[in-house]
Amino acid sequence: MNFKKILPQLLTLVVVILVFGFFSYNAQVNMENRGITFGYGFLTQESSFDVQFSLIEYDGSHSYFRAYLVGLLNTILVSVIGIIFATIIGVVVGIARLSSNYLIERTAAIYVEFFRNIPLLLQIFFWYFAALRALPLPEKAEPMFGVFFLTIKGFFIPAFIWNNLDIFIYSVIAAIIAIFFVRAYSKKKQENQGTQTPVLLISIGLLIILPLLSFLLGGVDASIEIPVIEQLSKTSFTYKGGLKLPPELISLALALSLYTATFIAECVRAGVQGVSKGQKEAAASIGLTPNQVLKLVVMPQALRIIIPPTTNQYLNLTKNSSLAAAIAYPDLVLVFAGTALMQTGRAIEIVSITMLTYLTLSITISIFMNWYNKKIAIKEK
């Protein structure tokens, strides 16, 4: 260890400690002046504010912690919806970008260039304030397929009413675990004997049969509840029954998925293009059918390129869902860092909890991704 190595480190450390010390000293003085003490005790206090849209039971008499959970669940809900649609659109557009058909390729390219060069916030505003406001009032809405109602007050869809829902969920989980084992078995079999198992057919079969069994044997029972129009007052109508997706959720999910899909499309395109032509030709020359070439040679290699940046995009989508605050969709930022902060005035505690939540989310995912990358990386001898 020589002087030249220790000095810069020491200097940085001193600067960092000084800055942190300065900040925390000031924070202490400021809080003393305002008569507030630092602490997380307020989380158990009664929140006394309402939230428009909640997945769990919540009203003003619940605690601030419950409000935090409501916000977190809403964030997760819109992120999951966004991720599903962004993946579907992104994969379709990414493949369309590779099409030999000039018109399709151009259409996909225009979509990508257009949607990713416009700020996400602007897109959210566009859908919420301009596009969805053009929808009809509840009493004038045309039903889609007789059961869906797209109105200015939200999207009303039929809901399932379940008996013994837990058994059904267990059966789905059992099916997924079974599929996992089938895949592992078929992979092993292919490596040892070189024979293919129709994994996809078996998987679909399992996914249908096990839940079906739960209906027949487990006493699971579901009926469908269709939304029915109801008059609230002389001019105000709404739909009763079924599920209501508020317009905030729809516009947010729409904007998030259309925006993120452009990036996923580019990832998919780069991934498929990243597989060298020689691989395909080599696979074809040993007599694999085009389907097998795609499934056994191109996709495994392309996925290796596609998955890491795509996960990054999922993470971005989740973080971008915090823009919900701009259109009053009650997500974590709006409910907790907005309303709860205004009510309690505990800026440091609340902002730090909010940031830590997002930080935990992204660090967990990035640790998982690092592990996954290591696992699928080509093992060179």
Next chain:
Amino acid sequence: MNKLNFLSPDKNNLYAYLYSGISLFSLSILIVFLNSFFSLDLTSFLPGTISYFLPLIIGFIGLHLIRIEYSGIKFLDIINKNINTNNFNAVLSILIIFAVIKSLPPLLSWFIIDANFAGDSKDACSGSGACWAYIKTWFNRFMYGMYPNAEQWRINLSFIALAFLGGVGFFATEKFKKYLTLYYVVVYPIIAFLFIFFFISGGPIFFDFSYGIIAAVISIVIGFFIPSKFKMYYFLIIPITIYILLKYVFFYEELIELGKIQAFEWVETGAWGGLSLTFIVSFFCLIFCFPVGLFLSLGRRSDLPIIKYISIGFIEFWRGVPLITVLFMSSVMFPMFLPEDMFIDKLVRVIIAISLFEAAYVAEVIRGGLQALPRGQYDAAKSLGMGYWKMHIFVILPQALKLVIPGIANTFLALVKDTPLIFVVGLLEIVGMLNLAKTNPEWLGFAMEGYVFASIVFFIICYAMSKYSYNLEQKYKTER
């Protein structure tokens, strides 16, 4: 004449297939065209569903008939190769063509034909189309926010001057080229800051920062004459000394009072807004986030453990949280961290917050470039006896930065697209101004026009930036 087999067109009866195919295809397009532009329904005599799908079916048959391999007609071959390789592609092509024809009339009528261009009140917009009079009336606000109308020339003048000064690099002769980096990294940002501070904000000529700037300029000038061996220590000590000397020894309070002459009317940052604010915020964030990101990326790859882990912690923290919470922090939490009598303008706070946030992303991008360089480059530089800074400045960074031009451009694009978020702290750039204008009781109901206008503006800016970065990438591409 050979036997015609309509299921598999071939070259023998080329013209029979060609004429029938083209006429069917043209017919289908004609039907859709007339239907959408003149609302004429040629197929109304047929039952609903069939008349709906008829153009698709006719067009599909037409395309099937002209799908003749190696026909020898160049134009036909190009069409077949590009939009008509098989049945599936043919259907998709037809659908896309129809969709374009179908969507053109409503778009045209909304944008141009039925739109209102003249007038300066809501009553002028009676048509079913867009109300561009709204944009025209509010244009000033969308560009300059709440900035006083009479003073807007100051923004224009500063932007033109800065654009001109920024373009100096293109005209530099060989002799001055080596100073360009210094100019862009140190001199230009200072000039830009002075312009913004004096012209746009109308700040006093003498303020606390003046000492700092004078100190920096003097120390840089002296720095040229200092042997490089002592430069690091020099730049650590001298600027601070000069600053203290200037502030407490040479300039007395009376002098400061004398210097407090305001050339222009003071416009507080809360009144700034519109597109010009977008430019100001993205410009300064862009200038600050790059050097910070560069140092962070070097720090992350450093051998010195403390620096390495501090950099990692810093980068991962900013990358893990959404920008909106960072802005929340800068507006509600950060004031708690400052002494009570200290006040930092919210625009400055926002610029610092966004710069630090984007710097973390820039750092990761640059780290990618540093990692992509072969080890041999480092070894070669070291074997020539270069030190850490010399090696990085002359060997490593020029190559690494070249590699990451697309990544950095993407980060800058993201930065520009993130600027609307500053509405969180109450600064209204163009999107924020739109939302304000939308709620004006005299101009209710024109949200669509506003958002379309802003989308076009942002699209032009971002698209131009991405094309420019692509050109840069091509220009600096070196064979490896």
